[in-house]
Amino acid sequence: MVTLDGDEAGRIHRAKLAEYLEGKGVKTRTYELPEGFDIADRLVEKYAKAGCGCRQCQQMRSRAA
Ligand SMILES: [Zn+2]
Numbered sequence: 001m002v003t004l005d006g007d008e009a010g011r012i013h014r015a016k017l018a019e020y021l022e023g024k025g026v027k028t029r030t031y032e033l034p035e036g037f038d039i040a041d042r043l044v045e046k047y048a049k050a051g052c053g054c055r056q057c058q059q060m061r062s063r064a065a
Contacts, residue, residue, distance in 0.1 A: 006033030 002017060004010035010033065018028040033042065048057035048064075
């Protein structure tokens with residue numbers, strides 16, 4: 001798995017990397033992240049929504065509120 005940020009650079013490199021890997025016979029699947037997000041944000045968001053009590057998740061919930 002390769003993770004790239006949810007911004008213009010991330011989009012460009014995601015497309016290039018997928019194209020390169022497909023060219024090597026590697027099956028790829030790409031996911032778009034919301035603008036300005038990176039994979040760490042997505043993971044924290046997932047745990048925050050599940051009710052995790054760690055500081056990071058509490059901050060995520062208070063930002064979303
Ligand atoms: Zn947490």
